[in-house]
């Protein structure tokens with residue numbers, strides 16, 4: 001009988017096991033999404049995202065403070081404005097919901113990293129991510145508006161702006177607008193490879209950003225493709241993106257890996273609303289252990305190559321890290 005000389009199991013023993021971990025999730029990897037709602041006066045749980053809340057403006061600093069106590073330092077803000085119109089003008093109002101929230105948080109927490117979603121869908125009556133004419137989402141007329149939104153966010157204290165509308169040329173337009181207004185140090189995290197995905201369903205309820213007609217397929221990517229993601233990333237980097245994003249995350253680990261290997265730039269992954277809700281639903285049914293599943297999912301996203309992960313699990317995971 002010949003016994004194996006190489007035994008993989010030697011290093012798997014409990015005491016040694018943690019020393020062998022190639023990938024370690026840390027609190028610094030996490031970005032927590034914040035839904036600020038101008039229309040409510042107390043926290044409201046989002047029905048399709050159990051355990052996740054929309055926050056009224058007056059308690060936004062409180063909310064950030066609690067997360068920071070758990071060790072989370074980065075936040076991405078989404079606004080639900082009091083008023084919407086055809087062109088999404090409340091998105092670049094200096095007294096808009098995001099701008100007010102940023103000023104509050106910045107005043108209370110000097111070391112919080114404030115990221116903003118730069119898009120029009122939550123601010124337009126039709127719910128699309130660009131300027132619309134005859135039910136068509138127009139690319140070029142949307143660009144200067146995105147520039148204005150980014151500048152107003154920077155002025156209110158954003159460290160990083162994150163355009164999510166998938167308009168061609170949006171990074172160049174935003175970089176130009178920021179630089180012209182003296183915000184050359186505001187960074188851009190581009191939602192470069194954003195797929196048209198059914199995983200965004202719960203978010204659209206959370207942010208009231210469902211659309212009045214059509215779908216988002218004229219601007220978001222087709223999930224049958226992955227070379228196309230590399231082209232998107234390349235263009236965004238050339239236009240001045242400081243970091244890029246792949247979204248969703250869990251069904252797109254291959255894209256994260258390809259992007260990381262091809263470009264060696266900071267890559268964020270968005271563990272989106274539907275991915276969160278699936279875990280929560282199964283957890284509530286008693287079919288899965290929510291926290292250990294979330295931990296495994298986030299670790300796999302990091303192992304695939306993500307440097308940063310936007311996740312609704314941020315708080316529960318920070319608690320166990």
Ligand code: PBG
Nearest residue numbers: 119121164199200203272273274
């Ligand atoms: C806005 C935006 C969306 C998400 C982030 N920014 C929705 C969409 O494109 O329809 C989705 C986030 C999530 O599902 O958690 N463009």
